[in-house]
Amino acid sequence: MHERSSVGELADRLRQDLNRYSPGGKLPSSRVLVERFRVSPVTVSRALAQLAAEGLVVTRPGAGAFRAAARSVAAAAGDTSWQEVALSADGAADVVPRTVDASGVLTTLAAPPPGVIEFNGGYLHPSLQPERAMAAALSRAGRRPGAWGRPPIEGLPELREWFARGIGGAMTAADVLISAGGQTALTTALRALAPPGAPVLVESPTYPGMLAIARAAGLRPVPVPVDADGVKPPLLADAFRATGARVLVCQPLFQNPTGAVLAPARRPEVLRIARDAGAFIIEDDFVRRLVHEDAGPLPRPLAADDPDGVVVHVGSLTKATSPSFRVSALAAHGPVLERLRAIQVVDTFFVPRPLQEAALELVGSPAWPRHLRAISTELKTRRDAMTTALRLELPAFALPHIPSGGYHLWLRLPDGTGGTAQAFGSGGEQSLTAAALRAGVAITPGRPYFSAEPPAAHIRLSFAAVAGTGEIAEGVRRLRAAWEELV
Structure with a gap:
């Protein structure tokens, strides 16, 4: 299991066990937690740090970890409705807008829910990072x-x-x-x-x-x-x-x-x-x-x-x-x-x-050229796996250009015919994006990539943010299921 998921799972287990200790009570030592949950000392340290950041435990160097005192009841929320007026006053006259649309950026920054295959990522999967x-x-x-x-x-x-x-x-x-x-x-x-x-x-x-x-x-x-x-x-x-x-x-x-x-x-x-x-x-x-x-x-x-x-x-x-x-x-x-x-x-x-x-x-290290060679090989393997899977599972999706660099493919969706005309007219990409998410795969709609009206419906699929070629094949199968749901 990947280290990050192990940390989250251990933190969840420890969080559930906290009720067994009174405020100020000492938790088991790191060595005991390592043996009990069969995880590494690093995983234990990170899980306890996460609980400490949440205010649930207090760590004392040389002494161990202790359940934190009960939190005081939060004060009642104030009335922030006045901000609506302050944030919008004279907004029409602003040369530089105060309201910023970050949705196109967040699409590639936000992590998908657990179990969802990440075809919308903009960065290398942790297994590819040096x-x-x-x-x-x-x-x-x-x-x-x-x-x-x-x-x-x-x-x-x-x-x-x-x-x-x-x-x-x-x-x-x-x-x-x-x-x-x-x-x-x-x-x-x-x-x-x-x-x-x-x-x-x-x-x-x-x-x-x-x-x-x-x-x-x-x-x-x-x-x-x-x-x-x-x-x-x-x-x-x-x-x-x-x-x-x-x-x-x-x-x-x-x-x-x-x-x-x-x-x-x-x-x-x-x-x-x-x-x-x-x-x-x-x-x-x-x-x-x-x-x-x-x-x-x-x-x-x-x-x-x-x-x-x-x-x-x-x-x-x-x-x-x-x-x-x-x-x-x-x-x-x-x-x-x-x-x-x-x-x-x-x-x-x-x-x-x-x-x-x-x-x-x-x-300046010898590891740098080795890393570049490794990702060069792996990205080609992943690109080929995704193009092969798309041609097999979704032949109606046009792939006009297969790049020799980068981390994604740009696909044109079929023109609307019969029952698909409404799906892939205005908002059709969003319909497919939502259906894909229900099927367990996150994709990126093409509309945010155009500064004016797009000439056709597109999606972008990343092959760098997933765990490997097996996940690519499964993600394309899920995308096909989403497509069949709409057509």
Whole structure:
């Protein structure tokens, strides 16, 4: 059994047993609990820590764990209805909205109920994360001289240099800022480059978290369609002319959700179009380290081919490690870097130094290339397992592009015919999402990936957040049952 579930189960058992002890009564020792429940000492320690956090037990070093005193009766809830007026007063005049829609982000962050297969996850399953390597890196980092002091505002020079080498071209450590994860870096970049009320060009479809950032900043996302070769240059040029936008946000490599890679012939065109428009490109290079085993040589980041400072590059370690390993880089040439730096300092001060030191330890260790090779092999295996299962169980679902990197597939649902017309018109994706959840599998509807009306109904399925290929096969079978329920 996985360690996390063992901790939860033991905490439940101990919680049930607390009534056997009077307040202040001592619980059995850790050694007794290890033998009684046949779990590890770490599991016992974590379960007791969980109960202590809930205020149910008190732990005393060297003495043991004791049942906490009875809690006092909570005070009666106050009247918070006045907040409805305060939060909405003059809201119509706000350039930057105070109400933020986080639903598109929460879809991939919220853990599904127990027993539900997670096809909606946005991160590697714990079995794929380099937990031992990260733990060792964090331990070594904590012992580095000055590791707990204040870091340079821009980030540790060695870590900035590592990211700069990964970008290539003329990028140097002086062009890089260390940020707290890709979402934070994207937020900083959009705030720096576009004033509230301005249009910002986005790929269609695109990452819902980026759309949420733009709207929360008071920006107007304008869609530019993509195909299997990435954003379409003629439509991009038209969008710049029609809107006067000064920013394009794109994912040239393994785009989310389509998995597309910007074609070699389009790369210089996209750069030229943006430069002619006097606009910046925010390059979200979020899954470069999740390449599949059968992929050919990867194209360089757009920033590597941009000496003129058109591209603001965002790269991150999070997707290839853990959702809690929030270390990323913002890279840019020219005066814009100072604006990025100023906004980041005001918003977050700096990324905690121990985490930066741990990142350096991790990427400099022999475990890092081994981890990347292992997930490259495993992601291809999982991708192939999911595509095979979908073709067998749900052949009506169109899979126009099979990516050679990333962690998900983008499927177009059948056009409405007969009894399915209503199901897969407006709200049809939500109907399938709800039916799938009832069947025991969590999926992501396609609508949140579009900034305007979508051309068809889609779903996104992740193959990285599940335990393995067996769970993928079972999840697709459950999805077929949900589909049959609707048709």
